[in-house]
Amino acid sequence: MVLIKSKPIRTMLRWQFYATVALTVIAGTWAGKHGAASAVLGGVVSMVAGLVYGLIVSRVGVTTAGNVLRIAMRAEASKIILIVLQLWLVLTFYKGVIVVAFFGAFMITVLIFSMALMVRDD
Numbered sequence: 001m002v003l004i005k006s007k008p009i010r011t012m013l014r015w016q017f018y019a020t021v022a023l024t025v026i027a028g029t030w031a032g033k034h035g036a037a038s039a040v041l042g043g044v045v046s047m048v049a050g051l052v053y054g055l056i057v058s059r060v061g062v063t064t065a066g067n068v069l070r071i072a073m074r075a076e077a078s079k080i081i082l083i084v085l086q087l088w089l090v091l092t093f094y095k096g097v098i099v100v101a102f103f104g105a106f107m108i109t110v111l112i113f114s115m116a117l118m119v120r121d122d
Contacts, residue, residue, distance in 0.1 A: 004054035008119035013054065016047045016109040023108065027101035038098040042105030045086040050113045053079040 004010050020043025028036030056075035062068050087106075090097060 003058065004051075005058040006054060006116075008116040009050065009054040009057070011119045012113045012116040013047060013050055015112050015115075016043060016050060019043065019108055019112055020047065020105060023101070023105040027098065027105070031098045031101060034096040035098045035101045037094075037096070038102040039105040041090050041094065041097070042102040042107075043109045045083060045090065045106055046109035046113060048086065049079045049082045052082055 004013075020040060023043060024036045024039040027039035031038075053075045056078055057071060062071065090102065
């Protein structure tokens with residue numbers, strides 16, 4: 001059973017995962033275990049927000065243009081709120097965070113998710 005119906009969103013989540021793994025290896029080699037953990041957390045922040053976005057967009061049947069806009073706005077607002085909350089949680093509670101690895105992985109995975117429009121939905 002596929003929870004997220006959109007092929008572009010599923011593809012971007014997979015690419016985000018691959019990027020996070022690669023960045024974790026790089027950050028771990030460069031800054032040790034805290035660098036690797038920071039890269040994982042940076043990627044996870046974006047992946048969780050993207051997953052919630054995909055679930056919201058996929059769960060409701062779209063019948064009108066107004067519904068499309070309402071669902072898209074709700075999904076985007078949820079994604080932004082979740083990102084802000086997760087960034088705050090990581091920066092508040094993980095004292096060993098390597099900021100370059102954390103924000104680098106976060107920004108790269110956010111950019112990857114924004115490329116979902118380039119994936120065909122056939």
